[in-house]
Amino acid sequence: MANEAHGRGEGAGLASNSLDLSTSLERSVQTRIFKIIVIGDSNVGKTCLAFRFTGGSFPAKTEATIGVDFREKAVEIEGERIKVQVWDTAGQERFRKSMVEHYYRNVHAVVFVYDVTKMASFENLKTWIQECNGHRVSASVPRVLVGNKCDLVDQIQVPSNMALKFADAHNMLLFETSAKDPKESQNVDSIFMCLACRLKAQKSLIYRNVEREDGRVRLNQELNPKTSCPC
Amino acid sequence: MEAWKSHVRAALIHRDCLQKDPFSGLFTKMSRLEEMLNLQMGVWEDLEIDRIQSPNTNGVLQCPVEEKNPLKLYLQLKEEEQVRQKLAQKVSDLTSDLYLKEAELQYCHSQVSRYRTEAVLLARGACCLKNDLSEYEYKLECQSKQLATLQSEQRSLREELALVRQEKEELLERWLEEKREEAERINKHNAALEKWNSYAGRLNRRLYSGPRRQTRPTTNSRVIQRDSADQPSTKQD
Numbered sequence: 001m002a003n004e005a006h007g008r009g010e011g012a013g014l015a016s017n018s019l020d021l022s023t024s025l026e027r028s029v030q031t032r033i034f035k036i037i038v039i040g041d042s043n044v045g046k047t048c049l050a051f052r053f054t055g056g057s058f059p060a061k062t063e064a065t066i067g068v069d070f071r072e073k074a075v076e077i078e079g080e081r082i083k084v085q086v087w088d089t090a091g092q093e094r095f096r097k098s099m100v101e102h103y104y105r106n107v108h109a110v111v112f113v114y115d116v117t118k119m120a121s122f123e124n125l126k127t128w129i130q131e132c133n134g135h136r137v138s139a140s141v142p143r144v145l146v147g148n149k150c151d152l153v154d155q156i157q158v159p160s161n162m163a164l165k166f167a168d169a170h171n172m173l174l175f176e177t178s179a180k181d182p183k184e185s186q187n188v189d190s191i192f193m194c195l196a197c198r199l200k201a202q203k204s205l206i207y208r209n210v211e212r213e214d215g216r217v218r219l220n221q222e223l224n225p226k227t228s229c230p231c
Numbered sequence: 232m233e234a235w236k237s238h239v240r241a242a243l244i245h246r247d248c249l250q251k252d253p254f255s256g257l258f259t260k261m262s263r264l265e266e267m268l269n270l271q272m273g274v275w276e277d278l279e280i281d282r283i284q285s286p287n288t289n290g291v292l293q294c295p296v297e298e299k300n301p302l303k304l305y306l307q308l309k310e311e312e313q314v315r316q317k318l319a320q321k322v323s324d325l326t327s328d329l330y331l332k333e334a335e336l337q338y339c340h341s342q343v344s345r346y347r348t349e350a351v352l353l354a355r356g357a358c359c360l361k362n363d364l365s366e367y368e369y370k371l372e373c374q375s376k377q378l379a380t381l382q383s384e385q386r387s388l389r390e391e392l393a394l395v396r397q398e399k400e401e402l403l404e405r406w407l408e409e410k411r412e413e414a415e416r417i418n419k420h421n422a423a424l425e426k427w428n429s430y431a432g433r434l435n436r437r438l439y440s441g442p443r444r445q446t447r448p449t450t451n452s453r454v455i456q457r458d459s460a461d462q463p464s465t466k467q468d
Contacts, residue, residue: 033425087414095407
């Protein structure tokens with residue numbers, strides 16, 4: 001009896017320990033970070049886009065980015081708090097030398113930016129994609145194409161259909177927006193939110209795959225996103 | 232005659248021969264003699280006409296001895312008249328010359344006065360120009376001094392600029408290095424966080440899925456240790 005009682009007591013203690021552990025584990029799971037890099041020619045508005053998303057406003061004055069600028073924004077997707085870490089990279093070659101490998105290391109998503117009023121910046125996208133591929137960025141890493149400065153309607157040089165063709169050819173989503181125009185801020189947010197949603201969905205799949213690799217298919221532990229994704 | 236004198240004379244004669252018309256004196260004398268001859272011929276013809284017009288009663292010429300002196304006087308008179316005419320002509324020529332010269336002189340005076348006025352004006356102008364020149368020279372001197380100062384300033388500024396550029400490049404390099412380190416740090420942090428989340432999530436799921444099989448709870452530190460061994464053993468489950 002005493003042993004039984006002791007056994008019961010041990011069992012209750014184990015359960016409480018297990019709960020504590022589970023709580024501590026849940027606590028220990030920190031906010032996930034999605035690293036998104038923004039690349040493109042100099043002066044296409046990468047910094048402004050990143051600033052618009054993270055700061056919610058258009059910077060009054062910007063200088064050329066040296067190396068890289070890090071910005072973060074915490075977002076909540078399907079009840080999970082996620083940090084979107086935006087790497088605003090330098091467009092000028094002299095400011096990005098020896099930094100490039102850091103840009104692409106463990107990158108989760110890539111945003112290619114071009115200026116709709118400069119055809120050259122659109123034409124250079126090929127070079128940027130080549131660079132991206134040259135750094136062994138997996139094909140599964142989501143990529144989006146962003147045409148910035150849409151508010152300059154009179155000066156547009158890159159037609160939408162041309163950009164759309166390019167995006168389709170490279171399996172990318174196309175966004176045409178303006179970091180300057182406050183009406184477009186929703187659109188700017190949607191670029192990063194869309195990527196975050198895709199990444200979240202991808203990650204959930206990865207977890208499932210990992211579990212499969214362990215030899216256990218747990219269909220009851222469905223971590224797939226719900227339908228609340230904004231994109 | 233002394234030798235030197237004869238030498239001078241010979242040299243002078245030679246010079247005369249070379250420089251002057253050797254026959255000018257001869258022609259002058261000959262023309263004067265021709266004039267005298269004409270005059271005497273004129274006097275002779277006058278006398279002949281007078282004698283023809285007023286012959287004496289017997290048709291014989293009057294005594295030449297008596298008429299000798301009046302003839303001579305007559306000739307002299309004629310010569311004097313001619314000389315007087317010549318002189319009058321010369322006086323008249325000289326007078327006209329004088330008028331001409333006076334006119335020329337007046338013209339020259341007017342020219343002189345005009346030139347003088349011009350000269351005065353030019354002198355004033357020259358004076359002004361001289362003043363200006365001296366002023367410009369002074370200015371030039373000042374400006375050359377300023378230029379020298381500015382050049383030295385420019386030189387020092389260029390040196391400073393070169394230094395500042397070098398500093399800027401160094402700062403840029405340092406900044407890039409900082410950014411590189413920061414990027415590396417963040418990448419490492421991201422990787423560590425991802426790893427941690429992955430393992431914690433997996434552990435959590437395992438904890439939920441098999442609580443009955445788990446005889447002893449695993450501490451976080453052990454999880455981490457196992458994590459550091461990279462793959463948790465399935466046998467322990």
